[in-house]
Amino acid sequence: MACFEPEQPLALPAWSPEVAPEPYRIKAIEPLVLTTRARREAALQEAGWNTFLLRSQDVYIDFLTDSGTSAMSSTQWAEMLRAAETLTYSEAYDRFVETIRGLYGFPYVLPTHQGRAAEHVLSQVMIRPGQYVANNMYFTTTREHQERAGGIFVDVIIDEAHDPAAKHPFKGNMDPEKLRDLIRREGPEQVAYVCLELNVNMAGGQPVSLENVRTIAEICRSHGIPLIFDATRAAENAYFIKMREPDMQARSIPDIFRELMSYADGVTVSAKKDLLVNIGGFLAVRDAALYRRLEQFALRFEGHPADGGLARRDLVAMAQGAREMLDEDYLRSRIEQVAYLAARLRDGGVPIVEPPGGHAVFIDARRFLPHLSQDQFPAQRLAGEIYLASGVRTMERGIVSAGRDPKTGRHKYPRLELVRLTIPRRVYTQGHLDLAAEGILEVFARRERIGGLRMVFEPPTLRFFTARFEPTV
Known part of the structure; x- marks a missing residue:
């Protein structure tokens, strides 16, 4: 996968213009003023x-x-207004959790007020001082929270990610040999977890291939190391997989997304990106014991585990945005x-x-x-x-x-x-x-x-x- 031909857009009707228009109508405006x-x-x-x-x-x-700058849909606004009028906190939380479980596939979901809060909770609970955390390039707040918890950040992204001119289709990929070298050198018990970011921000918004995710997941599971996704832009990553990865074109975005999530032991998500909301985030994991530790730590900073410091309207807006993001x-x-x-x-x-x-x-x-x-x-x-x-x-x-x-x-x-x-x-x-x-x-x-x-x-x-x-x- 050293190089590739740029992907072609999805097939459009014969009458469509060369550049397809936005698939929505604009119903509200915010005036802009160009200053001198x-x-x-x-x-x-x-x-x-x-x-x-x-x-x-x-x-x-x-x-x-x-982050937090998306235009929300009329359905999201309607859900928010209904939540304020008709839903209890428990009902709003249940709607949010059921949606996330259904789309992401994780049984335990912990809302937070934004993505960096999820990073903070995860890092404090999962990292012992002196342990290593393998990442596919750094993100600013992610590394800050890992190092604040006493972790040692290690970049194991492929070399092409550091070359702006390289046309590799999946420059967000982890290098399996770099990861194996870290595990051999330090021992699996000294690796707190592997943090795989989807659509790597600091590399230029570069995606990770499904093939690479499978390989990294196999390495982690063979050594008993948790694999955690920064799944903030996972829907966009799924789209790139469909467009660029061999034999993926016939699969639906939700189908690719579900397989992606199936390889992780947990995810942190800033809902202010893919989920099309102005505030919010969450942690989701598979292990009940880990969830209880995360839940107890979050109580000190994020409010009750059933709201993460968010209003009812924010929870239902995230639920609706999660459905819209896979369109x-x-x-x-x-x-x-x-x-x-x-x-x-x-x-x-x-x-x-x-x-x-x-x-x-x-x-x-x-x-x-x-x-x-x-x-x-x-x-x-x-x-x-x-x-x-x-x-x-x-x-x-x-x-x-x-x-x-x-x-x-x-x-x-x-x-x-x-x-x-x-x-x-x-x-x-x-x-x-x-x-x-x-x-x-x-x-x-x-x-x-x-x-x-x-x-x-x-x-x-x-x-x-x-x-x-x-x-x-």
Whole structure:
């Protein structure tokens, strides 16, 4: 699977346009205002060149994150209103749990207020200090919670994931030999669990193949090591399996999704992505004894195990979103939006992570700004320049996000230095994507004149949220 031909879209009726329209109608709107360049300059300076700190009213098109930014359906809103009027907490919880059990296949489900809460509970319960946790690349909060619990993060993703130009169809795959080497070197009892992220965010939204999942599951079970999925974008991963993996085209998305889940001992999920809601998450596991430990720990931070700190309306909105997320027409439209923006940038010469992933287009800041070293924070500067040019908010995924080594205190230098254009689900139209592309192409035309940044404020952890910078040139 070293290379592949780009997948073809699902067959459309003969009368359909080349780019299929969104499979929904828009019934509510939120006004957008494009501010002046002078106002954007003032806003970015006030935010310390950190796009996370920009005020929403100063942003025209927001590609900062796909977390909690989805447009909910009319059915979700109706379910939320009915829950507030007619359902008890127990009834809302039962509806949520029954849906998750039916779709994901795990008997024990613990709601949390969002995905990072699920990561925190899991890490504190499952990791003994000094144990290793194998991951297919890091995600910021996932690694933070693993290390905070005393775990030692180990990246066992395939090498192609670190090459933005590599066209491997499943760059999220774990390398089985890297995992086996870790187990041989440290012993299976020293591996707390294997954490397999589906549609790997920091690699560019890259999927994991079903073949790879089967292999990793076999390794884990032969050594008695739990396999935990970060299943936050598992529906999008299932779509890529259908489109890219041999002999999968005839299978339905729900069928592929169920098989995927069958190989895990547990999952953490940020419902603010695939499940199309603005708040929420959950843990789900197969083992009753593990669930009881998770439940007791969650009581201290997340409220009652039957609500996870969420309102009744949030529980039923997650249940409905879980059903909607597996709709093939929706997934096609979602992923084709990402592919469309990627093509616009690629055609203009902008270096991006190939192949385009499921939730975002990632610009390769190393190749975009080759005259800047990583110590000059090129991706952070590029995110700021894109905002100045067009009012489009993006975010850095490079040295700033990677943080510092907890032992040495030095910067971590990831091979990927990226700017992420994260497309919210069911929110923007092709016109918005075109405007974003034109703004980025304008920045690309003057890239040689762009300088670096220096960091003037750095928090102790997860610095990409609140660090501040100033231009060096």
